[in-house]
Amino acid sequence: MPGINKAAIGLNRGEVAVFDLQRQKLDKYCGSHLGRVGSVGCGNNLICSGGRDGYVSIRDPRQEEEVFRYRAHEQ
Numbered sequence: 001m002p003g004i005n006k007a008a009i010g011l012n013r014g015e016v017a018v019f020d021l022q023r024q025k026l027d028k029y030c031g032s033h034l035g036r037v038g039s040v041g042c043g044n045n046l047i048c049s050g051g052r053d054g055y056v057s058i059r060d061p062r063q064e065e066e067v068f069r070y071r072a073h074e075q
Contacts, residue, residue, distance in 0.1 A: 010037025032057035
């Protein structure tokens with residue numbers, strides 16, 4: 001499918017693993033959360049993740065820092 005070249009999965013240790021689908025390799029790890037990452041969504045060059053720590057993180061995988069982070073929920 002044209003235009004889709006990244007995929008991401010959440011890990012138990014609070015990181016999001018970003019994969020390059022064209023090269024079929026792990027691209028990078030993004031540390032965003034203090035606990036398990038339970039949900040991840042990708043689109044428009046952004047990766048959104050929700051963690052057990054109660055935060056939602058929005059990041060652009062081309063940059064190191066987060067674009068936006070906010071407190072979303074409590075356990």
